[in-house]
């Protein structure tokens with residue numbers, strides 16, 4: 001009985017380890033880049049992207065700029081009473097991941113290509129390499145302030161993308177119902193907007 005239990009535990013642990021495809025990101029580059037006023041001067045929305053994947057360093061830098069930790073328990077974007085109600089989900093060609101800002105990892109939530117769920121009909125979204133989805137946790141009671149939180153995160157990402165000569169566009173035309181399933185959200189979680197990013201065509 002005891003041996004069976006131990007064997008079962010070992011098999012479950014091995015299977016979970018083999019299946020888990022979390023990605024450990026390189027440390028973000030927290031200094032340098034274009035001067036902020038140059039980035040502001042060049043910021044714009046892009047809707048034509050090269051399909052080529054972005055490397056993990058670029059992903060790490062963009063996510064940190066968006067909503068990484070720049071102090072012990074505080075982040076690069078503000079939130080009402082520091083409730084930090086926004087999560088960034090990352091849709092890549094190969095799967096869906098949750099940005100774990102504390103550990104600088106992408107935690108796999110789903111495997112497969114779910115880019116079509118990030119739009120209600122804008123074709124470039126389904127071929128661009130990266131879509132960030134901003135998801136708020138309504139149980140944290142940010143109210144309308146949560147829309148401002150998402151806006152601040154998105155602008156940080158716009159400026160970081162501009163600094164790296166990448167294109168990006170914030171979009172509220174996302175398929176919320178489909179995303180709730182592909183991102184495996186709970187009832188308190190609501191996707192608010194998506195931001196498509198990639199090299200400009």
Ligand SMILES: Cc1cc2nc3c(=O)[nH]c(=O)nc-3n(C[C@H](O)[C@H](O)[C@H](O)COP(=O)(O)O)c2cc1C
Pocket residue numbers: 043044045046047122169170171172173174
């Ligand atoms: C709240 C919000 C929602 C938006 N939703 C979409 C969208 O669904 N699709 C899209 O292509 N652009 C969307 N945009 C981008 C705007 O169209 C864009 O910012 C505007 O045309 C100004 O262009 P610029 O960003 O280049 O200055 C959105 C922008 C904001 C602020």
